[in-house]
Amino acid sequence: MERDVAIIGVGMSKFGELWEKSLRDITLEAGMYAIFDSGVSGKDIDGIVIGNMSAGRFTGQEHLGAMAADMGGLAGVPAYSVEAACASGGAAVRQAYMAIKSGEHDLMLVLGCEKMSDVTQGEAINTVSVATDWEWEGMFGATFPALYAFMARRHMHQYGTTEEQMSLVTVKNHKNAQWNPWAQFQRPVPLEIVMKSGLIADPIRVLHSSPVTDGAAGLVMCSADLAKKFTDTPIYILSSEQASDTLSLHDRRDITTMDAVVRSTKSALKESGLEIKDIDVFELHDSFTIGEIILTEDIGLTEKGKGGKLVEEGVTEIDGKYPVNPSGGLKARGHPIGATGVAQIVELALQLRGDAEKRQVDGAEKGLAVNIGGTGGTSIVHILGR
Amino acid sequence: MAEKPVAQFWRKIRSVYNIVGTHCKTCGEYYFPPRPVCPNCRRKGELEEYKFKGLGKVYTFSVVRQAPPEFKRQVPYVIAQVELDEGPRLTAQIVNCDPEDVHIGMRVRACFRKIREMGGGGIIVYGYKFEPTMKVTGHNKE
Ligand SMILES: [Zn+2]
Numbered sequence: 001m002e003r004d005v006a007i008i009g010v011g012m013s014k015f016g017e018l019w020e021k022s023l024r025d026i027t028l029e030a031g032m033y034a035i036f037d038s039g040v041s042g043k044d045i046d047g048i049v050i051g052n053m054s055a056g057r058f059t060g061q062e063h064l065g066a067m068a069a070d071m072g073g074l075a076g077v078p079a080y081s082v083e084a085a086c087a088s089g090g091a092a093v094r095q096a097y098m099a100i101k102s103g104e105h106d107l108m109l110v111l112g113c114e115k116m117s118d119v120t121q122g123e124a125i126n127t128v129s130v131a132t133d134w135e136w137e138g139m140f141g142a143t144f145p146a147l148y149a150f151m152a153r154r155h156m157h158q159y160g161t162t163e164e165q166m167s168l169v170t171v172k173n174h175k176n177a178q179w180n181p182w183a184q185f186q187r188p189v190p191l192e193i194v195m196k197s198g199l200i201a202d203p204i205r206v207l208h209s210s211p212v213t214d215g216a217a218g219l220v221m222c223s224a225d226l227a228k229k230f231t232d233t234p235i236y237i238l239s240s241e242q243a244s245d246t247l248s249l250h251d252r253r254d255i256t257t258m259d260a261v262v263r264s265t266k267s268a269l270k271e272s273g274l275e276i277k278d279i280d281v282f283e284l285h286d287s288f289t290i291g292e293i294i295l296t297e298d299i300g301l302t303e304k305g306k307g308g309k310l311v312e313e314g315v316t317e318i319d320g321k322y323p324v325n326p327s328g329g330l331k332a333r334g335h336p337i338g339a340t341g342v343a344q345i346v347e348l349a350l351q352l353r354g355d356a357e358k359r360q361v362d363g364a365e366k367g368l369a370v371n372i373g374g375t376g377g378t379s380i381v382h383i384l385g386r
Numbered sequence: 387m388a389e390k391p392v393a394q395f396w397r398k399i400r401s402v403y404n405i406v407g408t409h410c411k412t413c414g415e416y417y418f419p420p421r422p423v424c425p426n427c428r429r430k431g432e433l434e435e436y437k438f439k440g441l442g443k444v445y446t447f448s449v450v451r452q453a454p455p456e457f458k459r460q461v462p463y464v465i466a467q468v469e470l471d472e473g474p475r476l477t478a479q480i481v482n483c484d485p486e487d488v489h490i491g492m493r494v495r496a497c498f499r500k501i502r503e504m505g506g507g508g509i510i511v512y513g514y515k516f517e518p519t520m521k522v523t524g525h526n527k528e
Contacts, residue, residue: 122454122455122458125452125453125454126454126455126456129454135394135398135419136419136476136477137477139501139502139511140465140477140478140479140501140513141450141453141457141460141463141465141479141501141502142450142465142477143450143452143453143454143465145448145452146448146450146465149448150446150447150448150467151446153446153447153448153490154445154446154490157446157490198451199449199451200450200451200452201448201449201450201451201452201465202448202449202451203448204448248477249467249477250467250474250475250476250477251474251475255446255467
């Protein structure tokens with residue numbers, strides 16, 4: 001028994017450095033907004049999935065499934081916590097998708113959250129580095145930005161990608177975020193400022209990098225037949241695919257391509273019967289701007305090596321042929337690690353419902369999200385349609 | 387991270403001190419870090435210990451300027467993927483040269499250095515870093 005799966009509610013906490021709010025506060029906030037948006041009540045929910053990377057190290061709290069159920073007054077409901085580094089949010093969406101599709105659950109609350117600002121910057125750097133192969137990369141002094149710098153350096157070497165192109169991704173994503181009420185940075189940033197911002201791991205500068213963010217995002221998902229009971233505008237998950245690669249970057253065949261992205265995108269397109277040109281709006285994992293450039297190539301928007309040109313030519317702008325990260329992406333919306341994959345789906349659902357206000361992609365009917373764990377060890381792709 | 391137990395490092399000393407990895411007798415592939423299973427051959431693989439020569443070239447690199455507390459005193463430092471002559475790549479610091487002189491393709495050899503301290507009062511970890519095989523002058527590219 002396979003059933004179609006729908007999204008009937010979305011919710012977000014504000015993204016940013018939220019000194020006055022705890023992990024519990026923001027998780028509850030996102031979940032409540034999603035529930036209000038969907039029109040379901042607590043008794044309709046028969047399962048909860050929560051994505052999170054490192055609450056244990058960031059806040060000292062694990063066992064987030066029970067925490068989420070308890071905070072929402074849903075302590076009787078089974079709650080699952082999933083982790084896939086920066087792809088934890090996408091993993092939560094996919095777990096719920098599989099549970100509903102299989103018939104084991106009917107209507108689920110999906111959450112993603114991370115509270116990063118309760119630790120010092122040094123501890124935050126160390127905690128983020130657990131998403132790498134810690135024993136053989138982080139241990140020897142390779143920070144997370146340094147690993148993306150490895151990719152950037154090779155991409156520049158092999159394809160002539162420029163610092164300016166990496167900076168133009170920042171400019172575009174900040175421009176989009178000014179119209180996203182939940183984004184951490186709701187303001188444009190000029191190219192000169194990006195290109196003069198401090199180097200953190202050459203050639204990556206601070207403004208090529210996603211920030212430290214607190215935030216949570218939520219979805220209410222259910223079987224397609226149930227969806228009509230609650231909303232006239234359900235958004236359907238047309239496909240959900242996942243692939244893995246080596247944990248460490250140095251073991252990859254080619255560090256300018258994420259093979260897991262290529263594989264999971266191909267399967268997702270096949271599963272939904274679509275081609276990449278049929279997709280109207282994209283949310284791609286830009287934890288570093290070189291990541292967005294690589295992903296536009298790996299999902300097939302352009303050939304390998306031409307991702308820099310794509311942003312330069314305005315193809316990925318909201319009014320371009322392939323709008324990428326109308327939300328502002330990880331760079332400007334912010335990157336609360338476990339929340340990101342869920343926030344990407346929230347944005348696509350809003351876009352497909354026509355509720356994205358000033359950042360709306362005109363007439364968007366199909367959307368695709370790529371959520372990456374670590375340096376590409378996990379890739380999770382979702383395709384949504386109305 | 388400060389209270390990492392000693393055993394986590396002690397277990398890896400052979401590999402990290404001497405660049406000891408594995409070689410699959412079935413398919414001929416070399417692995418570093420050592421792998422318990424050959425991904426090419428899986429159960430048909432036959433892995434033996436292999437001590438790498440410690441020679442290779444820079445495949446890609448970065449200059450780290452924002453580092454966790456354990457590395458703060460070394461900033462800025464060069465971290466690289468080194469492609470060993472036997473094939474595999476590993477991640478290590480490049481030392482004994484100006485960061486400005488490091489480039490893709492530069493020949494390097496392994497040297498034994500202090501890697502890090504595990505926080506205040508934590509153990510000191512030693513292991514491999516890499517240095518240029520030839521004294522680098524100017525900005526010559528290979
Ligand atoms: Zn083999």
